[in-house]
Amino acid sequence: MKPILYGVIGRFETPDALLEAINALREQNAAIQLEAYAPYAVEGLSEALGLGASKIPLFTLIGGVIGGLGGFFMQWYAAVVSFPVNIGGRPLNSWPMFIPVTFEMAILCAALAATFGMLAINGLPRLYHPVFNAPCFDLATRDRYFLCIRTTHRQAGGFDAAYYRQRLEDLGAAASDEVWS
Structure with missing residues (x-):
């Protein structure tokens, strides 16, 4: 060549x-x-x-929103649709119970989106x-x-x-x- x-x-x-x-x-x-x-x-x-301007904050925001919505939907589906169990007379869609996992999923997906977005923008790994x-x-x-x-x-x-x-x-x-x- x-x-x-x-x-x-x-x-x-x-x-x-x-x-x-x-x-x-x-x-x-x-x-x-x-x-x-x-x-x-x-x-x-x-x-x-x-x-x-860097696009990484946008990737982080999108990853966090998707992770938070995904975590909430996962718990809502399990508690309301897939396996509804009446515990102590509470409603099946008790959203305060879903907040910790929703928050953690948002943080996890935001961090992963930021990491992989940075690698993609920088063209890494480049040998x-x-x-x-x-x-x-x-x-x-x-x-x-x-x-x-x-x-x-x-x-x-x-x-x-x-x-x-x-x-x-x-x-x-x-x-x-x-x-x-």
């Missing part, structure tokens, strides 16, 4: 240098596709990259990614910060990798390399 240029990656020493480079590239071209890799959460990185081929990329999990400028298939005139390598080095990258998939 013929290798395809994934993009150009630059290695930065500090998170501030990474953020300055992202902002400078965004000022030059707002439509540029950027990916950043850091060993920990960097304040302001999501905003600088232009990432939208291979083209940036793993970049030199010194293993430092991204220790103490270095990486910025990748992605190629797009719709770019007019092609992707000038040499220009972007030089641009990253001008913005303070300690090193820059091409990333091939």
Whole structure:
């Protein structure tokens, strides 16, 4: 299989240098596709990259509502339809009795929805990614910060990798390399 240029990656020493480079590239071209890799959460990185709001809270809410309704329906069906037993003259649909299990099911399903939603949104588990081929990329999990400028298939005139390598080095990258998939 013929290798395809994934993009150009630059290695930065500090998170501030990474953020300055992202902002400078965004000022030059707002439509540029950027990916950043850091060993920990960097304040302001999501905003600088232009990432939208996370969908995980929505997944959590939907999972909690479905879990709560499912827990309530399960108990209601068992107590009213499937096996109705008159205990102490209480009504069969005694909803206060159903609250603890309903609450626990809501919490369980919300946590599972948040976990699996996060994995799906992040594309995990991912055993291979083209940036793993970049030199010194293993430092991204220790103490270095990486910025990748992605190629797009719709770019007019092609992707000038040499220009972007030089641009990253001008913005303070300690090193820059091409990333091939």
